[in-house]
Amino acid sequence: MATVAERVGVDPERLWGGAFVVALVALVGGSLAFPRLVYDRFIWHYFWGPVQADANSAVCATRAGGATQYLDSASACAAAAEPVAYPGYTLVSEVGYMVTLLFALIGVVFLMRRLDVGTDRSFFYALLPYMFFGGALRVVEDANDTPGATEALISYPWNALVISPIIYFTVFLITLGAVVVAVSLEQFEVTRSYERPLFGIGVVVLVVTVGYLFWLAFTGADGVEFYPQVLLVMLVGATLAAAATWWLIERFAPEINSGTETIGFVILWGHAVDGVANVVGLDWMTALGAGPNLVPKHPVNQFVVDFTANTLPPSVLAVTGDAWPFLLVKLVAATFVVWVFEEGIFEESPRYTMLLLVAVLAVGLGPGTRDMLRATFGV
Known part of the structure; x- marks a missing residue:
């Protein structure tokens, strides 16, 4: 069975590199064009926010108006407006x-x-x-x-x-x-x-x-x-x-x-x-x-x-x-x-x-x- 690269006539390494560039442009471009939606509520909320909270020994981290705030109590985290990021994985x-x-x-x-x-x-x-x-x-x-x-x-x-x-x-x-x-x-x-x-x-x-x-x-x-x-x-x-x-x-x-x-x-x-x-x-x-x-x-x-x-x-x-x-x-x-x-x-x-x-x-x-x-x- 022919691979995808063979069917489209593209070198596999170039196909992989092209997919990487497309994904990178989509994430970076989306973050610049729609920072609150793409960056704050997706990239930050699920990926970078938990790392920041963990690195700063916080119970959670919140993001509003392009600024990150670290909270030290579970009650404050529960009352905070989304997006809220907790240390660990989702x-x-x-x-x-x-x-x-x-x-x-x-x-x-x-x-x-x-x-x-x-x-x-x-x-x-x-x-x-x-x-x-x-x-x-x-x-x-x-x-x-x-x-x-x-x-x-x-x-x-x-x-x-x-x-x-x-x-x-x-x-x-x-x-x-x-x-x-x-x-x-x-x-x-x-x-x-x-x-x-x-x-x-x-x-x-x-x-x-x-x-x-x-x-x-x-x-x-x-x-x-x-x-x-x-x-x-x-x-x-x-x-x-x-x-x-x-x-x-x-x-x-x-x-x-x-x-x-x-x-x-x-x-x-x-x-x-x-x-x-x-x-x-x-x-x-x-x-x-x-x-x-x-x-x-x-x-x-x-x-x-x-x-x-x-x-x-x-x-x-x-x-x-x-x-x-x-x-x-x-x-x-x-x-x-x-x-x-x-x-x-x-x-x-x-x-x-x-x-x-x-x-x-x-x-x-x-x-x-x-x-x-x-x-x-x-x-």
Whole structure:
């Protein structure tokens, strides 16, 4: 079957670039022509406003007359006129980011083709440290923004670079820089393969980031503690959940993982980390002696918590908590995605397949790492 680019007789890279320019002109032009409608009530309300509110430690942010105001109480936010933006995600923003991610992945495939990387499974494993790094970097902002902190390490607007979703672009640019350096080392015959230096650079930035969090904890920084029991419970719980799911797949439906093989287990484990981190962070922090429970950051998490709380009787919730279904949702979703990646996909489009697998793992392991380290360091 011919692709769209082949049917219209346009080079795929030019078609992608043209679509990018059209979208950019529509957003910028619409913001200039209709600032209150396009920018205030759409771009700011659903995308930039939540980042501003988060970066300024506000309960919410409002926008009127082209000016942004930050409010520090829930009652004031409830009484404010729309548009009102709260820290975190909305369903509109999550759909928007999903579409942006898929579009960006296509552009990255073109870039990978020019750099001649990403055809082997080793590329997937070489990028693993960067997925942990993204979550850890976000926790640096959480620690920077801790209520008890006396001095912020990163102030607004620079802290917006490490707040979701901007942090994804920040991590992408750092990762892209590492890929270019690694490929250059291979081309100059400093190393035989780019994967090893790529993995090594990722480990270095991850160790530096997590090391900074440990430094905050052990130097008595305000609002930052270290709870090793939380880290242990989350890692053991995620590993057991992923291993049990993997065993069930291999025992009863091995065809699910015939394409991804070991990568499939890594994806299951990454999403299990996200699921277990939510269960422990939302329900069991107090029981583990690690301070108050966390609060949901995503609409899906909040929906699961609300649904469970409104469905199960209080006596059951007192024993199970209300976040445990999120772990099941993550494992089922990850299993389905692994099943989609059959062996033929790797042969037809290896670069795009590898990039999709990296993205699938990143959307689980990135937030999971953040929640795990937030709970571990009490921020």
